[in-house]
Amino acid sequence: MYEEEELIVVGIDPGLTRCGVAVINLKNPKVGAKRAVEFIQAQVLTTEVKFAHEDRLLQLDDKLNAFFSMFGNEDQVVVAIERPFLTKHNPNTAMGTAQVMGLVMVHSRRRNYGVELFTPPQIKTAVTGNGRADKKQIMNAVSILLGLNSKISAPPDAFDALAIAITCINRGVGVDSALSSGTQNAETEAQRIWKDATKNALKKHLRM
């Protein structure tokens, strides 16, 4: 059984022009009362449209490699990636996004990190309770859940990546398997405690 007291949850909002990357530390993942999330960082990795597609992929691959290299060999890491719906409207963008997802998966598995995918409605629901929430509602919910304020802040473009990491924790996907507790009850409890905490935090905010 794995007894580490911290689990790093990475959220990735894949894109060739702008790729959001966020890191959340999940403390005492299995212990109800002590379970807590800590905002570590959020940023956007970019490539310039003026360069050739294949050169932008290489550039982003280097940036992803540098990003993932911040974690130690001892760290338990789960990587949560948004899986956008393939759209007919812009096949080139869809292809670029799929390719960035692929690069993230290879970097993750090469380091033996877990990989989890979530769709946009899953992310919106997990963070706000509303599968059709807009950007502002997501930013508000993420700020509350992570205790962001004027001192601890994230760039606006990176909130989707934070929301993806929160979704992974909220749903207990990957997190519980990384902990290898092996019991279904423990998983359910961890999920329940987190969901209750989320609900309470949002309720409190609404009353303010």
Next chain:
Amino acid sequence: MYEEEELIVVGIDPGLTRCGVAVINLKNPKVGAKRAVEFIQAQVLTTEVKFAHEDRLLQLDDKLNAFFSMFGNEDQVVVAIERPFLTKHNPNTAMGTAQVMGLVMVHSRRRNYGVELFTPPQIKTAVTGNGRADKKQIMNAVSILLGLNSKISAPPDAFDALAIAITCINRGVGVDSALSSGTQNAETEAQRIWKDATKNALKKHLRM
């Protein structure tokens, strides 16, 4: 000006389950009469469906890395990749194919190889003269153009990858820029000579 007498043209038929890879040596790329193609190798890199998508990507990435490592630092290499049309019918396959294309692009650009993309109709037209040619017609044309026979042969699944490499040579895309001749006339001549040779080889075959 670049005066190397050989240019390696790699053809890639991207796929997560089966990825065709082929290598053709283009000798004396600029010299009309001495210009010739030589079949080097063709194979299919595979991953097993039973493994998780992200693990298959990692596995294929390792195989692609090993494949590309066969070339020396001094080699002039152009990588031609098939760009299939995105289909609604199987979005998961389309995503896997796009991701494999992305991995191939990163491996290529990391080694400073040129990258060129061709659509299925472009490949069929370049190899057989018919944009709607079937698999058998492509295999026949590739065999004739490369002089394949019972002694020099390629696995049937890898003929598409060979056809992609031939397309790159036939169209003069990437090949001429790799040679950096800098003159439009030289490019046109190289293309014309190759196209004539292709036509003659096919004519001769049809008479047999």
